[in-house]
Each structure stands twice: as C-alpha cells, then as structure tokens.
Amino acid sequence: MAFEELKKKQSVIWGTGPYERLPEHYQPLIDHMVRVIGPGPGQRVLDVATGTGALALPLARAGADVSGCDLAPALIETAKRLAAQEGLAVDYRVGDAESLPYGDASFDVVTSSIGSMFAPDHAAVARELARVCRPGGRLVLGHWSSERGVVDMFKVMAPFMPAPPPGAGSPFQWGSREYVQERLGGDFELDFEEGDAPQTGSSGEEVWELFSTVYGPTRTLAESLEPGRREELHRAFVDFYEGFRTDGGVHQPRPYLIVKGTRR
Numbered sequence: 001m002a003f004e005e006l007k008k009k010q011s012v013i014w015g016t017g018p019y020e021r022l023p024e025h026y027q028p029l030i031d032h033m034v035r036v037i038g039p040g041p042g043q044r045v046l047d048v049a050t051g052t053g054a055l056a057l058p059l060a061r062a063g064a065d066v067s068g069c070d071l072a073p074a075l076i077e078t079a080k081r082l083a084a085q086e087g088l089a090v091d092y093r094v095g096d097a098e099s100l101p102y103g104d105a106s107f108d109v110v111t112s113s114i115g116s117m118f119a120p121d122h123a124a125v126a127r128e129l130a131r132v133c134r135p136g137g138r139l140v141l142g143h144w145s146s147e148r149g150v151v152d153m154f155k156v157m158a159p160f161m162p163a164p165p166p167g168a169g170s171p172f173q174w175g176s177r178e179y180v181q182e183r184l185g186g187d188f189e190l191d192f193e194e195g196d197a198p199q200t201g202s203s204g205e206e207v208w209e210l211f212s213t214v215y216g217p218t219r220t221l222a223e224s225l226e227p228g229r230r231e232e233l234h235r236a237f238v239d240f241y242e243g244f245r246t247d248g249g250v251h252q253p254r255p256y257l258i259v260k261g262t263r264r
Contacts, residue, residue, distance in 0.1 A: 003120045006165055007071060007096065010118070014051075014216040015074025020082060021214045023054035026114070026197040029142050029256050030054055033113055036193065036258060037140050039064040046107040046132060048097050049115025053079035053090060055142075059111075060088040067102070069095030070115070072216075098124035105134040113142040114256075117175075120168035122183060130187035130263065139188050139261030146175035149254035153211075156240045160233045161221055175257050188261030199252040204241035207250060208234060 041063035050068030097116040144150040211218040244252040
C-alpha cells in the first residue's frame with residue numbers, strides 16, 4: 001500500500017516540469033543506448049518509463065516498431081505531441097513499470113533510459129522486464145552510477161525530502177553491476193558497458209535554475225518547502241555544483257551503466 005501511495009505521487013511529480021528540456025543534458029547516455037540497441041525496421045521495442053520519449057524517438061526514426069509507457073500522464077501527453085510533430089508512429093500509453101500493460105514475450109527489445117530505476121519495487125520491475133521480453137530477445141537499460149554523479153545530487157536533496165516508505169529500493173542500486181546481476185541474472189545473460197554524461201553549466205546557479213524548473217523531483221521539492229528551507233536547499237544545491245567549477249564553468253562527471261541482456 002505504501003508503494004501505491006508513493007507511485008500516485010510520482011505520477012504527478014515527474015510531470016510537473018517541462019521534462020522534455022532535460023534529456024539534452026544526458027544525450028551521451030541516450031546516444032550510447034541507441035548504438036547498443038541498433039534499431040531497425042521490423043524490430044518490436046518497448047521503452048519502459050519512457051518519459052517524454054527521448055529514447056523512443058530515435059528508435060522510431062530508425063524504423064523500429066516502438067511502444068512506450070510511463071507512470072506520469074503528463075509526460076505521455078508530451079511524448080505523443082513530440083512524436084506527432086515528427087510524424088512518427090509511437091504507441092505511447094500510461095503504464096506502471098511494476099505491472100506493464102503488455103502480454104508475455106511481446107517484444108524483441110526492452111529498454112529503459114534512467115526511468116524504471118526510479119520505481120520503488122525492484123523485484124517487480126525485474127520480473128516485468130523479463131516477462132515482456134521474448135526468449136532470445138534483448139534488454140538494454142541505462143542507469144546512473146551507484147558510486148558518484150547523480151547519486152551525489154540526490155544526497156544534497158535528501159535532508160529536505162520525506163523519508164521513502166519502508167522497503168522501497170534506492171534507484172541508484174541499479175547502477176551497480178552486482179545488484180543488476182542479482183536482480184536480472186536469472187532471466188538474462190548479462191554484459192555491461194559504462195560511460196559519462198557530464199552535467200555542465202555556466203554556474204551552479206544556472207544548474208539550479210534548470211533542475212528547479214524542469215526536473216520534477218527537484219521542482220516539486222523546492223515548491224513544497226517554506227521560504228527559509230527552500231533557500232537552504234537552493235544554497236546547498238548551488239554550492240554542490242560550484243564544487244565542480246572549471247575554467248569553462250561547471251563540469252560534473254556523471255557516470256552511467258549500460259546493462260545489456262539476452263533473454264534466456
């Protein structure tokens with residue numbers, strides 16, 4: 001029950017900002033996943049927790065038969081609009097990564113770019129990713145590192161956030177090879193690649209402006225705080241990114257893990 005209440009909140013939180021402006025800030029991860037997937041005509045692909053379609057769109061451009069689902073209705077509406085603007089036929093629908101609205105073994109490739117990792121019930125997510133992938137099909141996931149990068153940004157926000165419900169997994173556990181092997185190794189033959197999608201900006205203040213207006217979790221958190229606490233979060237966030245200042249501005253390394261699986 002606690003997970004259901006959390007997911008109701010998440011379905012709103014993730015859609016509170018214009019998230020479509022954010023993927024350009026992790027484009028190296030998206031491009032890496034597209035290369036690994038190698039999309040083409042006739043390939044049935046499901047993009048889980050698709051957001052506004054940052055991964056689904058290049059797969060559809062390459063001719064793949066793409067479906068995408070996300071818990072947040074607002075993100076799905078934006079994804080539909082962006083696909084329509086390009087004349088791309090992507091089957092988008094609202095759906096929960098822990099209970100996907102698709103039949104068994106429906107897809108040749110199942111993907112998720114830093115999306116399904118934020119679902120609280122990790123065992124359910126792993127089960128569903130395996131269920132909808134056909135035998136011999138492929139799994140390609142992009143996860144932020146468990147060791148540094150985006151996880152450190154969330155540590156800055158953590159003192160200002162409510163505690164997660166008991167039993168909810170940390171999204172950053174999915175950035176560990178060992179953890180992924182534990183969750184998915186029984187259903188998939190796994191391999192891994194790594195990369196970096198650095199966060200850049202002219203200043204820590206510019207990065208704060210981006211995340212506090214575009215990124216649902218940061219925007220919602222900031223808006224939920226009384227003015228004094230909001231300013232504390234603001235200063236902590238800016239100071240954190242100023243710690244990555246270089247001659248050209250702010251440059252924070254954000255390592256990621258690409259999970260490659262073949263369905264047993």
